[in-house]
Amino acid sequence: MSAFQALVLAGSRGGVDPVADYAGVRHKGLIVLGGETLLTRVLRAVDQAGASWVGVSTSDPEIIAALTSMAKAGPLPAAGGPSQSVHDGASIMGTPLLVTTVDHALLQPEWITEFIAKAPADCDIAVLMAPEAVVRAAAPETKRTYWRFRDGGYSGCNLFLLKNERALNAVAFWRKAESLRKQPWRIAAMLGPVMLVRYALGLMTLDETLERLGRAAGVKAAVVRSCYGLAAVDVDKPADLDLVRSLVEAA
Template sequence: MNALILAGSRGGADPVADYAGVSDKALIRFGEATMLERVVIALREAGIDRIAVSANAPAVRAEALRLGAEPLDAAGGPSLSTLHGLQALGAPLLVTTADHALLRPEWVRDFLTDAPADADVAALLAHRSLVERDAPPTRRTWLRFADGGWSGCNLFLCRTPQARAAVELWMSVEANRKRPWRIVRRLGIATLARYALGRLTLAEAVARLGAVAGVRAAVVSARHGLAAVDVDKPADLDLVRSLLADAQ
């Protein structure tokens, strides 16, 4: 099992990096460790030996080398960077992000254990009740399905080479985010109607996305609500610092 950490820059100023007074978000420190270091350590302790970091900032690439990780050139977006990582590292490939500051090795092991053995691709999501239990101060946008609100956990498994098709669908969604009718056309009006009526479960939605891509896709329900907490905005950084301080 190899792992890819997405640490590319979206271009322009990063409000979280500016808030923390560093050049790149991945270099924010929690005690003696950078955020990227915390993610690398969690993956290593989960039993993953080969770890690559997709980044374009020289300081982040240098940090990856310091940590014994392999720097890869970041592409124009997370989906294309993931595709390049899959091409370079092969499957199975675990994908996460450099801003997953609370990542724990047991979350990784649980995810890999719980992911269906016959799935080409799997994603970890946490139910709203679990997130609000474990991280009540967090504010986020929920994916609303018939079985409740869900939040992504920035952990993805490309188990087989066929996962490439799912990544290519992700690329298409990114490319057409300003032309939603193209996404609607691919998913089918019946699926979207069920979603709009509150009749579509998360598992059904993921299965439909997999069918569109021609792969077996699965969702894994997180066992830990904190797995949904990453550092996307300054308030997230304050929350993570508070959670880590309370854990000491």
């Protein structure tokens, strides 16, 4: 796959963002790191990776204003949650579509190009994840969430590839799960008891889990393992911002 577009999620959950507040700005994307905002850093990475068009899902006027001088990037209205924003963005921009987030502060173009190159040709949607050992080797101080599988722990890297229109089935599945987040038993029912028991007992590998989740969503889903541990480091909390600042300043 050569041509692709990119969608950067820069919405807001409402209220005060603790990371933005810690940095003294109104929106996380406006945090300055290494002399550039997080928004600029992410947009530069996807542009250098070869994105032909970059949409930024946001309703923040300062983010929208910042986009006016950026080539190949423009605002798209943010929805009430990330899954709906992805669905709306994909409906407007089409596929193949790379999806990432504005707080992916350390994002590098080579991470993106490797992800796209390694995504299986026959999958509808791919997700990038980093093995726990790789993440800990790259950033021993970071505290990430690791999903546990039979073949080890993995952390998400906030990079997703919707290869074709069928991938929207996975987004619809995500939207449904998101709407049921206060009713976890109903989410469990969507996945089926056998899969849940096997996962709880540590019997499922990462690939098997993604394959079964994809089947439940009506798509062929695949995982790409990143060899870049820093790909799993985003800015979810003030300690993350301190970490990425130290990494950028040391570079």
